[in-house]
Amino acid sequence: MITALPLLIALILDALLGEPRVLWDRVPHPAILMGRAVAWCDRRLNFGSTRRIKGVIALLILTLSALLIGLVLMALPGQIIDVVILTILLAQKSLAQHVTAVASALRLSLGDGRKSVAMIVGRDTADMLPDAVARSAIESAAENLSDGVIAPAFWFLIGGLPGLMVYKITNTADSMIGYKTEKYRDFGWAAARFDDLLNLAPARLAALMIAPFNWQSIAKDAKLHRSPNAGWPEAAMAQTLDIALSGPRSYDGEMRNFPFVNPRGRRMLAPNDIDDATHILWRTWAIALAATAILALL
Template sequence: MILVWAMLLDAALGEPRWLWDRLPHPAVLMGRAVGWCDRVLNRGVARRARGIAAMTGIGVLALGLGWALAQLGPVVEVIVAAILLAQRSLVDHVAAVARGLRISLGDGRHAVAQIVGRDTAAMQPSDVARGAIESAAENLSDGVIAPAFWFLIGGLPGLMLYKITNTADSMIGYRTPRHEAFGWAAARFDDLLNLAPARLTAALILATHGLWWQWDQVAREARQHRSPNAGWPEAAMARALGVALSGPRSYHGTRQEFPYVNATGQRDIGAAEIEAACGALWRAWGAALALVAVSTLLI
């Protein structure tokens, strides 16, 4: 029942600022480790091989640290797992965009800039809402369902391995001149580890909205997404809320013409739809909690 208690603790407390203002968050420490590898190893020739070596090294360290922490007992396991889950903080960040948008467009843009990587300066209200909802769907998979899934599979070592991989992908897993070769291993391994959780997340969203019959449409749209995994929760969330997601956006001043997901859904959206997405996050979390509890009892 360790994961059940960890999920409940995360949902209740989230990320207390009084604690993380005084201590570095484990995710920050993971980021520093990845950053060190990037600075020291991402140079010269054979950068893909260097990236593979870097991921192997930090992956082994994450597994070892997870194993060592697990030896300290179930209380430590619950606390560490709760820290590495992100349900409450995800909902808080997404809800902040809705609150900001209700105040002004500028406040909405500022809030959504905290959770998306696209350009926000010229966003209209619908763009802000789409960004927040897409982030909610993708991070439900990356920050909640996938960590829980890998804890069930491999305990605390499995969770630690997933988190360091996901952190590495978010930092170096890009097709840029600097990182296309060095970050290849991080990106591919992250794709592999998210393969099952992304589809499970989509299933949870559809199931908790009574939309199982739309699985085929979600699968079709997910396969057209630029990411092999992110499209699944995004397409499911779009249909759960009846909105169109993805679509055009700008990165670093360059407009990208991505196709819409659930293109016939509502496009004129705002704070109300963001708040509905927060409700969908809690529904999916509740279903995941029930699955974890049942799985734990059966195991």
């Protein structure tokens, strides 16, 4: 039987402990192991013709393996294993720490800010101006709040450990091969589309938790984003802070003229705006915690 109690405990433990380096310096984090599995499929299957079909096969291998592992773990007696796996795979404290580190680095110098934000975003950072560094950190905060906290919690409540494991391997695959490049356009298609499907509800739930009273305007602004899901938490974050997010940026030396989300918002951003975004992360976590406590009591 799936209950909310393990999730409630795990949300608290993750907020307190984060990702202790003393442990993960000695053993590989499950996310690292998932990444190795995706990389293995990439090496073994991503070549020649029929890459889209091979990408579907890769996704089936990954998700069915994750499902099987989740079923085995769920069959173990007690709920301790649920708490442990959830605590490891939730990312609230580590997300807040990474985002806060960008603000601290940007206060030191622009170069430090660029180096720090390069650790959490995939776009080109070498020529970023201070406002672009701050904007990138805030966008990462919003998107990863959905991907790293709300979505794992949602899929655990829906499908227990099997649901959680399938979501995490899919999200990992999307982050590694779900790109519209020549190498991954076909091979990563299945992973990207399935990740879009799995994040459909959690992204909108995250937006609702960030800004519960601006639904109509958030829905309008979310359509401006290139992603069918990331635009929702980003639009909610942008409207809450009254800033513009997304917009033009460079990938692999090529400038992409993406539209701004909440284009009416302020565009000159600073480290204080990153701090405000971090506060919203913790406020949303508190809402998630309260909702989970209610579910646990019910």
